[in-house]
Amino acid sequence: MSDTDFSTLDHKLSEAIDPARPLLPPGMEPAEPAYRWLLTTQLLLTWLPFLVGALVIDNVVLADKPVQGVLSTIVGVLMIAIVLFVPLRIYRRLGFKLDPHLLRVVRGWLFHTDTMVPFVRVQHLDVARRPLDKVFGTASLVVHTAGTHNSIVTLPGLSPERAAAMRDEIRAEIRTDWQ
Amino acid sequence: MNEAGGIERRDVRRLHPLTLVAGLGGVMRSLWGGLAAGAYFIVQQRWELAALIVGATLAVGLLRPLIRWLSFSWELGPDEIEMKSGVLGRNHRSIPFDRVQDVNVEQNVIARLLGLARVKLETGASAGDKNEDGVLDSIALADAEALRDLIRAHRAGDPVVMAADSDAPIEQAGEPAPVYAMDLRRLLLAGLFNFSLAVFGVLAGFTQTAGDLLGFDPFRRQFWLELGHAGQPFIAFILANRVVTALFGLATLVLVGLATGLLQTVLREFGFRLDRTETGFRRRRGLLTLTDVVLPLRRVQAAILATGPVRRHFGWTAVKLQSLARDSGHGGDHVVAPLATHDEADAILREMDWRPVAHADDWHRPSPAYVIVFLLFLVPFALAAAGAAYLTTDWHLLLVLALLGFLGITRILAWRRHRHRLDGDRLLVRSGFWRQRTVILPLARIQSIDLKRNFIDRRLGVSNLVLGVAGGSGFAHHGVAALPHDHALDLRDRLLDPVR
Incomplete structure (x- = not known):
């Protein structure tokens, strides 16, 4: 399965017409x-x-x-x-997807990262709005897991309402048995 | 209800009064600045000033532990321990037994003389700051053991057991055979393998720069000349040519490195003994400072078999367990066997109800991109070093190139070792050339998965999987490097199977 293969002619055409079109795996x-x-x-x-x-x-x-x-x-x-x-x-290249059981975040141009966090592993959640977020009307969803590495997954560039809705959605899925 | 060591619940308790005596050494260490200032003024014959400074230093130094002792109290609740501390800012901390990762009972030399023990309750919170966890410094050894048994029994889900009939502490004569123990021979062998490369390097550099000052430079003829009369044939042979002199210098440094490793190992691992308790492992070790750690198996996140090229050749490996808490002294994973044969390592895994790492031929190797990407990232450094050497005509800079070449070679060797295998409900990852590790990671312990690829990886069609796992030492993450992209996507899906 190769869901990040964008080198098709079709894609190149649409890119020429709309350069700001998101470049994401399907469904994100x-x-x-x-x-x-x-x-x-x-x-x-x-x-x-x-x-x-x-x-x-x-x-x-x-x-x-x-x-x-x-x-x-x-x-x-x-x-x-x-x-x-x-x-x-x-x-x-920044996109996200709420699957039934996990959150997927893709981001990065030269250094691309595709992160998956199962909801059962989430410890706590933040919706953060820094000063610039307020100016541009965006918010970040920050997901904390128990890991020492990659324990903080940040999803920036959401509308505040969407971020809050996602937080509530994930919150409803969290169970506390990560041990 | 009365516990084995005399711990009663809902009873406000203080630290042991002898703690003040045991802490004197530390107090003196913290006061040396003031005392040195006093000594300086005594030499200057300014007696009043000296008396004032020494008096004030001692008063502050001795009062502070006393105030700390007076302001600290702890008590046991039905399922938690509470600690109150502080004079100006009072702090009331409660630690639920359920959240205690492991109980660490430590005794240094003074504490052993006085029958005290320092109890550390690791919760896994605030992993960076050691002072922030629940520390009782110090209480009577019997109390410490009773407290540990209490918390451990709570973990077993049966707190009633600890009541009146618990006068059978684990040290009793009928103690079952340990899961793993080290005899003296094994201890010394572990010490030899612990050859301190760091000390060797530091000494080698030191003798080159400061050896003249100290009169200790085994790489020079003069050193051996003074060691004996030049007339003796042995010394004469050493002096005969520079090569032999250098060899003997090297041998001296190697001996020092060996001795350092041996000393470190004996101090830390003396009397190493690992027992199975109802909830996990209990580890005791130490020559001067005794430590006694109970590690619940429910909290183990991963097992690591660590070895090196030499140790592996002789069939030895160390076994470590990664949990949220950190090992004292090492600050990383809990060592449950410093030097074990493969059979012993397998036995430890079986005690945990984990399958040993079986021989199999479906291990996957990373693509050569593992080496290529690394080399490409070295290229700018190599060009910079070569350019700088050319411009400044300081050819020492070419040593940087040699270093980069060395890094490249170790990367190739690491690539040959690196492999992974999906083994049912767990992932096995083998990596490293000098620090060879086999990580056994249950899929249920994976917190998050990153699939990373930079612009070079993308050209070469590879991806790296980085796994978020709780606990462990600061820098080393678990993951699988340089997989063909399709394999990486596939492996990620299979790793996430348990949560779907």
């Missing part, structure tokens, strides 16, 4: 489109300090040197490229 729900802009803002905020740092270094340390401006240019171009290219690609 995409994240809210607003999540794309949340990611863009987040990446901008992450890279801004680096750009400022590069500008400072260029104008203080490297002032009057022949290489002045090179560092800022590199960081600036890198930042614009990342902000333009990355959020859309991550957004298209």
Whole structure:
């Protein structure tokens, strides 16, 4: 079974028509489109300090040197490229599915992760809204299991109502016999 | 109701008063700064200042344990233990017996002289901070054993047993034969295998940099020259050429490494004994510090057979159990047999009602991508090192390349070892070249499954399965690496079968 094979001609065509179309295994729900802009803002905020740092270094340390401006240019171009290219690609590959017995979350572009959490293993649940979530009207569902590794599964980019509904749905399934 | 060790329920109790005496050593250690300052002023002949500092340090140092002792109390409820502590901020902690992962009774040398024991109730919560679990430091040994039996009996689901007729503690003469025990010969053998590579490395580096200062550098002629008269034929032979000198230097370091490993092992594993109790295993060990751990089998998440290339050659393996609680000293999985033959390891597994790892030929090996992806990630580092060496003409940087090559070779060796097999209701994973591990993971213990692939994995058509399992040491996760993508999807489905 190969449910992540997207290299069909049909797919390429639809991609040309609608580049923001989610790129997910069949049957999976995409994240809210607003999540794309949340990611863009987040990446901008992450890279801004680096750009400022590069500008400072260029104008203080490297002032009057022949290489002045090179560092800022590199960081600036890198930042614009990342902000333009990355959020859309991550957004298209973020999806989730509530199966009868488990939650499945797929995410990631260069480093792709496909997570499955059986409901019986869930210890507790969070619906989290960070400041940026509030600006863009999204929420994250955070699922905690007893594991030491991968014990926290985060599903971002949901509408707050959907996140709360999913929490209640999973909550109803939880039994407390993980031992 | 009166328990074996005199523990009564609903009775507010304090720690043993002798705890204050036992803690003196620790107090002195914590005060050495103040005492050193006092000594400094005594040398300066400023007597008043010295007296003031030493007096204040001692007062604070001795009062603090006293206040702590006075403010700490504990009591037993019907199915929980309560601990109250603190002066300014009072803390009232209750630990339900049901949530205790294991009971750890520890005795260091002073505690043994005074008949005290430190009881640690592992709950699996706040795994990082050792002080945060339920610790009674210290109570009388008899009380500690009674408390342990009480909690263990509760686990057995039959709390009444512990009442009046429980005056048959486990140490009685009729104790059944242990599941596993180490005699002196086995202990020393385990010590030899515990050859401390770390100490060896540190010493080797140390003699190169600081050996001159200390007059200890077995790699130099002078060292052996001073050891005996140069006229003796033995020493003369050593001095005859540099190679022999270096060999003897190496031998010295190896001996030190061996001695360190031996000492560590004997101190920790002396008198190792593993018994089967009604709910799980009980492990006792230690030369100076005795530890006594009860590990309920219901809480075991995975079993790990750990060995190395040399140990495996001689047919030895260690058996560890992964649970939510952490082993004292190791901070990881509970060692239930430091050095066992395959038969002994199988016997331990059978005592747990687990099937031994049978010989089979349907083990699956990872794809060569396991090595290729790793090498590709090393390429940028290699290029950076080579570039830096070229620009700075500091050819020492080429050592980095040698290191990267070494890493690549160990990865290839690990790839040859790595394999997995689905064995009914459990997954077996074998991995590692230097630290060879066979993990026995019941499918019912898998908390979550990640199927991971990065951009190189995708090109090569492979995926990695990473399994979320409770407990265990910080970094090592269980998983199956570099599976062909279709196999990974299929294996994931089969691993999730029990919860569907």
